Amino acid sequence: MTSPGTTFELAQRPSDPAERRRALFPEATDAQWGDWRWQMRHAVHDAAGLSTRVPLTLDEQAGLDETAKLFRVGISPYYLTLIDPAHPLCPVRMQSIPVRAEARVRPGELADPLGEDPHRPVEAIVHKYPDRVLFLATDTCSVYCRHCTRRRITRGGEAELTRTAHEQGIAYIRAHPEVRDVLISGGDPLLLSDERLEQLLAPLRAIPHVELIRIGTRMPVTLPMRVTEALAKVLRRHAPLFVVTHFNHPKEITPEARAACERLVDAGVPVENQTVLMRRLNSDARIIKELNHACLRMRVRPYYLHQMDVAEGCEHLRTPLATGLQILEQLRGWTSGLAVPHLAVDLPGGGGKVTLQPDYVVERGEGETVLRSFRGERYTYPEPEVTDCACPYDSVWTSRSQR
Numbered sequence: 001m002t003s004p005g006t007t008f009e010l011a012q013r014p015s016d017p018a019e020r021r022r023a024l025f026p027e028a029t030d031a032q033w034g035d036w037r038w039q040m041r042h043a044v045h046d047a048a049g050l051s052t053r054v055p056l057t058l059d060e061q062a063g064l065d066e067t068a069k070l071f072r073v074g075i076s077p078y079y080l081t082l083i084d085p086a087h088p089l090c091p092v093r094m095q096s097i098p099v100r101a102e103a104r105v106r107p108g109e110l111a112d113p114l115g116e117d118p119h120r121p122v123e124a125i126v127h128k129y130p131d132r133v134l135f136l137a138t139d140t141c142s143v144y145c146r147h148c149t150r151r152r153i154t155r156g157g158e159a160e161l162t163r164t165a166h167e168q169g170i171a172y173i174r175a176h177p178e179v180r181d182v183l184i185s186g187g188d189p190l191l192l193s194d195e196r197l198e199q200l201l202a203p204l205r206a207i208p209h210v211e212l213i214r215i216g217t218r219m220p221v222t223l224p225m226r227v228t229e230a231l232a233k234v235l236r237r238h239a240p241l242f243v244v245t246h247f248n249h250p251k252e253i254t255p256e257a258r259a260a261c262e263r264l265v266d267a268g269v270p271v272e273n274q275t276v277l278m279r280r281l282n283s284d285a286r287i288i289k290e291l292n293h294a295c296l297r298m299r300v301r302p303y304y305l306h307q308m309d310v311a312e313g314c315e316h317l318r319t320p321l322a323t324g325l326q327i328l329e330q331l332r333g334w335t336s337g338l339a340v341p342h343l344a345v346d347l348p349g350g351g352g353k354v355t356l357q358p359d360y361v362v363e364r365g366e367g368e369t370v371l372r373s374f375r376g377e378r379y380t381y382p383e384p385e386v387t388d389c390a391c392p393y394d395s396v397w398t399s400r401s402q403r
């Protein structure tokens with residue numbers, strides 16, 4: 001296999017991150033390497049910095065050039081060492097280095113693919129669903145993912161997510177008793193210091209109607225050194241708080257990533273994973289199964305497998321809807337239910353998420369339904385004779401709130 005502009009022999013074995021670290025950052029001490037602020041100071045942000053560390057294909061060189069004004073580039077040294085220098089379709093490389101196709105907007109692609117902007121009563125809040133809000137904490141990230149849905153925000157300059165914006169967001173939630181679930185995202189909220197996070201989380205937790213806080217972050221994947229014991233304690237203090245992270249390929253589950261996830265779970269912070277399905281990167285049941293098994297081994301629950309949103313410049317990474325269904329078909333029944341995520345499609349333009357699954361119903365008959373098993377065999381499920389499903393005790397149970 002060749003790639004346009006590739007002038008090197010394609011890798012036959014994955015590159016070794018430890019060797020890459022020695023080659024790319026020989027001066028870094030272990031203390032520096034393990035310090036997330038050092039990592040952020042040494043992140044690579046442009047074509048010049050990248051080309052001295054990764055032999056770029058012509059497609060990547062053109063991509064860096066043509067997308068320079070459209071979306072940021074940023075790769076932490078840690079994540080950079082996971083890039084295979086000898087394969088343009090390395091999954092880490094595909095997620096972090098732009099190609100020319102990213103500069104093209106295809107029919108149907110949208111700047112705001114989830115239709116969030118019409119539901120932003122204040123700068124930091126998206127209130128689209130009845131009982132939950134998205135809290136935009138920052139517009140910066142440790143790695144700028146080429147598949148980012150919220151690139152209109154993470155490219156910078158769209159929003160000023162300052163302390164004032166945070167305070168307005170908290171005030172909005174305080175004034176809306178229907179909000180019981182707050183998803184803090186951005187950008188990557190764990191780029192805020194522990195002190196800033198505390199200043200955000202403490203007032204949210206003090207709002208009586210906020211039952212649940214979630215933090216959407218790629219830090220365990222792209223900068224696991226950010227997940228310190230001190231951070232885990234801050235997050236635990238504001239339980240119930242879930243971390244929702246975003247591993248897309250088993251290559252990203254390194255010893256450092258595993259330690260970060262386990263540090264959170266050990267501290268009492270549950271961690272879930274949302275994977276984005278991407279063409280030629282992870283669009284294969286074998287890869288998703290290996291990824292989900294590896295997540296479960298580090299006590300991270302596979303939660304969603306996301307059909308790629310119709311964000312501008314992402315079509316080259318998008319799979320047909322049928323691919324996700326085929327992958328689920330090859331997981332359901334063939335491995336633990338815990339390793340089978342929901343296949344979610346966020347409807348273009350703001351309809352919200354729906355989940356898809358293969359259809360196991362073969363026939364609906366009078367008094368019985370015929371289903372197929374994961375092996376394709378037919379089974380008949382007899383329907384009960386009495387079908388009244390009202391729950392009379394519920395009026396007793398719900399009366400407790402009126403006492």
Ligand code: SF4
Nearest residue numbers: 141144145148187218
């Ligand atoms: S970390 Fe999340 S918000 Fe940031 S670029 Fe990646 S996908 Fe987008």
